[in-house]
Amino acid sequence: MSYHPSRSPDRHHPLDTGAWQAGGAPFHVPVAAADPHPRDGLPAWKWWALLVANCSLSIMHGYDVSNVANIQASIYRAFGHMELLHWVALSYSVCNIAFIPLGRKLFKFADFKTLNLVSMLFIIAGSALAGAAPNIQSIIAGRGLMALGTSVIYQGILSFNIIFAYPHELGLVQGVIGACFAVGLILGPIIGGAFAASEHATWRWAFYLVIPLCAVSFVLQALFSPRYRVPGGPKSTWAHVREIDWLGGALHAGVCVLFAVGCGALGSAGAGAGGGGEAVTAAAVWAFFGLAAAAYAVQQASGASAERRLLAPCARLRDRAVLTTWVCTAAAAASYGVALYYTPIYFAFTRGCGPLAAAARLLPFVGAFVGAVVLAGALLPAARVYQPFFALGAALLLAGAAALQTLRPDSPEPALMAFEALVAAGVGLNWQLGVAVCTARLPRDGGADKGAEIEARLDLALLSNLAQLGGIAAALAVAGMVYDSVGARSLRQAARAGVALSAADIRELLAGVDSPLLAADGDPAVLRAAVAAVTDAVRACFAILLGAGALCFVAACAMEWEALDFKPKPQLAAAGAGGGSGSTRCAPGYAADGTRDGRSTDDDDFLLRELPARPGTGSDASAVTVGGEPSILQDLPPAHHDRV
Template identity: 35%
Template sequence: MSLPHQNVDEPPSDSSTEAGVEREHKQENEMSHDPVDLQDVERDTTEAETDIHPRKDLPTWKWIFTIIALGLGAMLYGLDTTIAADVQASVYEDLGDLENLPWIGIGFSMASVAVILFVGKSFSQFDVKWVSNSSVFVFEVGSAICGSAQSSNALVVGRVIAGMGGAGIALNYFSIFGTDKEAPLLNALIGVCWGIGAILGPVIGGAFSVSSASWRWAFYINLPLAALVSPIYFFVFPSHNPNPSKSVLQKLALLDWVGGILNIGIWVIFMVLLVMSGSRYAWDSAFSIALWIVWGVILIAFTLQQRLSLFTELRIYPVHFLRSRTLVLLYITTGCAAAANAVTLYYIPLFFQFTRNDTALDAAVRLLPFICTFIFFILLAGALLPVVPYYPPWYIVGSCLILAGGACMFTIDATSTNARVYGYEILIAAGSGLTFQNAYAIAAAKVPKEEKNSVIGFINVAQMGSTAIALSIGGSLYENVGFTFLKESLGQFGLPDPAIRSALAGVDSPLLTTASGQIKELAVDAVTRTISTLFAMLIAAGALGLVCASLMRWEKLKLERVAGG
């Protein structure tokens, strides 16, 4: 079977170190039963590979329909990642419970990253077609629960279920049936689809929230869209069973259930701590301290369990990737781009709602400069990656643009012109577009064929994990810093704390709809100051990305096949 092959010119200065790491890792894998390692082993294994095209028996029309369906799946995944950004005020008006609002957005991405490694390992054991279809089914169940929710708690549960299903809508088909020369463009196309969904999320959510259909159709919309392409999922998607010699029960027994449960605990508790500490519970409260201790214990247990491969022969976390400087730096830079993208998508519409009195739809439409620029630069980076021999420049330029855009957004206030904000959006969109998706193709080029599913999961964690963390930190800062700023501005009026805090829910909150002009003006200024403060996160992301990009190897990455086709 023909496997794609990459030739990577290693710098002489790193060769001895890399060789030592490879020898150590080979020894580790002999003990842990993990697939063997990266570039040195890749060069050995490819010598024995044949030149059969990975789609030798797959008709072209089936492959085209598969790409289209995967693109739509990625778009729905992106849509649900951000669709809550512009429906929160309507949800609050309908269901109440201000403290649950952050979970409508965070719950989806939290659940995705909590299970994405476990789902990734499932792709290495079970037929890719049925893992994908099962994931879509779970995603749709979660969407149905969200649309029919009669309480904010039910809505959050639906978001979590949908996020777990979304974790299986991944790029694994491309690692199986795509060639390495195709990988950058295919990954870019899926990244564009995800980006279109993520950026249209606030637009579609805002449109439904102000229509007679209500915010519920922001979640119900997934059902007819999935039904539209379900024949492709069931009858066209190619099958690939990576482990046909084992039964279903044997495969289930191989999965790392202990690691999967511990990983879920790490992400869920961490998100709870970030969101609830300071707003619902004081940082130094017994609850917060106890939860930090529990989180630390689970993190230590997971680290030991994964390092020693306890209770499993197929650990979910690719520990050996941490020995590769390139993979670690790709992980961090991808995370920085995802964080910048998430914060911009969530808080730019909110800025316009408060300062321009926009409807949810109008505010979301103001993201169009971001949408067009982000899509263009994802495609540009993906198309040119096989052409430009070095990849660090993409990350250096992209990180600089994120840093510049974040610094500019940090200076905005309620009087900032639309053109000024649009310009800053474009800087952030260009920077995040250049660095958002290429890591999938680069990382896949750095590992042998049997590691491609694992490396896709590794980068997925960077993307979704950073999105979840950024939204959680952003939500915590918005709640805590926003309340502080509002208290400073409105304290003279003797308003109760719950009323002051409710202003953060949006311009339709009880306080802002009934307040005098002076109170509303002061509240808007305080919230705007809060939103601008959040963009300090982009300054940090851009600076960290720039440091990591500067540490990347200046190596030629040749994305091409040896032969075949």
């Protein structure tokens, strides 16, 4: 602010916001400083160490979802119980989606670090139980215990990123976490199958492997993770515990489990393995599901106060952007789960591939998926407009799903891998962008209600978690029902044509266990019938991808065309009178002199800091300076000075 002789320092203009300094000495333009970012006091090396720990946990989480895909035959040989075999895989995903909302309530008041460490102990205990299981029921229980831990830890990872990552890097960080989860999903069948086929190890090591991986992350989290609680009122921990919607949590878990059981019962009824009894059982399960769902809806609508309800965060789905991105994420997750589980089954039956060879055929899928996730996360902050990413992803998913409807037993492998990559690219573009988009739309003005802003961010993490794991769990339950029904119908038609197949043979063939009917010296007619049935069943499951792609495309078209700001909001340094003798508060990434630390400048920075002073005007002693540098504001009229 230059000194004007016509205005005495004792007579300020009504719009003056700063004090005049004697002799016209330069001073920093005062700007209101926002609340410090939670990561401001975290050293960079600790941030990277925690990212490594979170990436490791995400890989482990994805691995736990799929590590039983290629060891179910070994588990069946060890314990039998064909009727429970599908729960070895399904229990983990279903329990995850059942526990996620309760985990969100815990993050509302508990320390993040403590929750993460305790959750990892549950994962270790569940892995040990499943690995040492004396029966198939213990494996299912161990998988449920692991899901209890991962439902909290993955919520913690997403919440940690949303709170501690800067807005311009959140999309990329979430994309990397999503890519790590995908890597774990593909490593599950490969590593599990390798253990099952090893002469020196058994299928049990597919579960034991999780223990050392989790232990490494436990040490990193214990040493470097900062303690953090959501800012809130003076309530005690016990008061928060009492306010948790426990009844809603029980109903939510019941609805999730009954849905999965009902889909399995319908699949068994369609397979006709149990005669009319299977149909009665399916009808009874779906009746109980309807009652539980109705009770859950009534309880959430009127049984608890709005802020205490288990699904209170779902109220944010009223926002158009939140709803449409949530739908796209759930559709992408459903497509991912079905493609991951049923593509190796097709190759195993039609090409005679073992567990490792069948899983290796997924490499184009995984490569395209990871590349799309990382690329989308990196490009979104620069593009700013998010709708084209979702629309392109939906179009690619639709194209790949339509191409997979041409599936035949003799379809060329290169073409199938190209279709896989097309689906994967579409899924990857929609996988993790929802959190970054919705978080960027939150106000970032440094308001007084910081706790409400953090609550909003955690709600978005919950919705993303529900969309991803819920989409996978629901799609696998429905796909299992479709696979059993369509495959059994095709095999029954072959049996009526003269192929000798019993109901038990049909179930064993569809389950992929080591049936003697699939031996190399088996009946060629049976082998042809099995290959045709599995191809029909897998193609029917891939119709789920077609529906998900269509839903995703509709949601993308319904999105607003808006540009978002993913850069952190700049706050200039505010120094006291006397040339900066007071304390200084800066936004993250800004030095005390107001510079951007090498980051790209925005319009405000350009006007205030980057343009050179007008030549030949003023003197060094009377020039306005911002961050210690001359500013073009020195020659503006006094009223304009005072508005700065």
